[in-house]
Amino acid sequence: MNDTACTAQQKYLLLSAHDYRSPRKAGIHFVASELAKMGPTRFFSLRYSFLSRYKHDPRLSLDDQANKIVTHQGVDCYLWKTLIHPIRIRPFESLMYHLYSFGFNRVLRRWIRESDVIILESGVAPIFFDLIKRLNPCAKILYRASDALDTIDAAVYIRNTFARIAKDIDTIVMPSKALADSMPSTHNLAFVPQGIDYSVNEKANPSPYGEGIHAVSVGSMLFDPQFFVLASKRFPQIHFHIIGSCQPRHPDYGNNVSVYGEMPFDKTLPYIKHATLGIAPYSSVNLPAYLRDTSLKLTQYEFFGLPAICPHFIAADYPSRFGYDIGDEDSIAQAISRALNPPQPFSKRTVLDWAQVTARMLAPKQFSDTEVFA
Template sequence: MKIVVISYHTFNSRRKAGFHFIAKELSSLGHEVFFITAGLSLLSKIKGDQRYKSAKTYRADLGFISHKESGVNFYSPIEVLHPVGIRVQFIEDIVNYLLVRKAPPAAVRAEILTADMIVVESCVGLVWLDFISENNDLEGKKIIYRVSDDLTFMGVNRLLTRSEYNLIKKDVFDIVSCPVDVIARKFDCLSDKVIVQQHGLDNYFYDIPWDNPYSSLSNRKNAVFVGISRFDSEVCNVLIENFPEVNFHFIGECVGIKGAPNSTVYGVLSFEETIKYIVHADIGLQTIRVSETDMFKYSLKVLQYSYAGLPIFGPECLDTKWGNFYGYKDRTVVEICRTFRSALGRSRDLSARHHVSTWKSLVQRWL
């Protein structure tokens, strides 16, 4: 079966997201997979988007390239302009009307029209599918919407939120797969195809006996943060200052961390390097800024920490109720320190592992 996967990400990026694993698992099951990056343009170059650099590295203008290890064919088309969020609505509407192209590039459209199945995440790919669906050209195809983000919260271009609404309302999708119930409740009134399906993991990588990256450090506990979204540097700086006996490691675009002997910011590491820091850590940090009802409760990093058996430290509203979460009620120094001290007293425990599913089991439910 020919499957087109439309993602925000570039397939060859160092940082791996869920859609990378979804594409690889579909390929491992014997399907011909085409991974297409959506939302790249010359504007991305001006903004310093890392995806643009990844795309140009593989000469995006040449079309699809086969990934030797996974067998996935990937393509990162670069357009003149793509939809970007503009705070003033009438200006955004004018820009969209005059400059933004809603139709996908010709090469992308051809792959979509010849696909048996399409999997799309919360990205510009929704605008492409909405445009194509106007002529009923998507009929007969199995289409999965794997909701990766709350688009309304993220402040994206309104073309994306309108297309998302249109596609769900018109029942274009066979499945609207949501990682958390908070998101699913937004769409329940629009379609009966909405279901909750947690993120997965490729457990194999976490069971490898990786070298310990902390082995050269003194015999102290190590806390790790992985990610880029809504990082709360203020809470982390409180921890660094009040727990000098703990080493803090930050992987990703973690801005605002004060320099200290017990803190290290690594930037974005490869997937394999990141896993080493997770499986050998003592505490997983879920220190992000959140609302009371947030879709990050079962984020990929929470699943990674849980599978590795780590106690997790973060805002109380993100407590998974799996028995391994230590949540602070507010961001006062006293509360942060009290909660982190409790997490420090918790040893590694694999009891939360049974809550973590695999990417393979997820995609098998779509086929």
């Protein structure tokens, strides 16, 4: 397809292993919200089954709504629960993905037929490309590369499928130019960075904190509890707040560490806005370069003007970030001290709002800042 839709009214479909109703938000949720303002929008959630309970899938709270169409905040949602879903068991892995790719679900097939624009998120969604082309060859297909498939250790079947179909996708949307090297196609790439909902500034009140210095960590990706073991002892005057790490309280945390469970996105905002420091305590140095640009929590820290403390590799040359060596107490202490007393004021980077992000995804050629190789 083409920038011209086959029908007068645009209908949007997103295929993802996220669910639009989940309390934890990723970029794809905000894109869906913007699309819902423009036309009928549907969010189909993949790779969920009876096995998911053993993987602590964050969608388990929605299990009673599986295999039902539920409208949530203006978006039609469907969590496709199967008996089993494709898992990494050789030699059956590729066969399982191949069978799954036929999409034997009447809602999925109907929504594909009725859609003008279909967005596939990196992960399992690309395996449905052939099904989409059979059922609705007129649909415009976008691929949102939230992660490189090698980085998330996607199944060989998914990687092989993506390598085959990449050139035929209308637009491959990358939130970081560093992802370009992992793409098997170049003519259809578009750079569209992470966005922010500017209204969060109004939603992020009042402060949940008392007096003093407060540092916050949000999320569970490669969470390193040792950071807080070391930092809490070294800085007893700082109150550290850990939200949604998916790990129990470490026995060696100081009394100045508060641990919170999974928290709806909106409830995390006051903890970020009113903190003194933001922390991204990644546990590995083997991180992809694109994470510097795509981390939603780092984007939020920057939007609210928080100095961010993270490993050197992620800090890179961002003036608002203060890097440390993982597991090195002195290095962590130096990063925190520099963040509390930065050598010079740093200016906030301009961040697109989600409406601007979505507009660039749908029509990248209309914007000069979406070029990858400029």
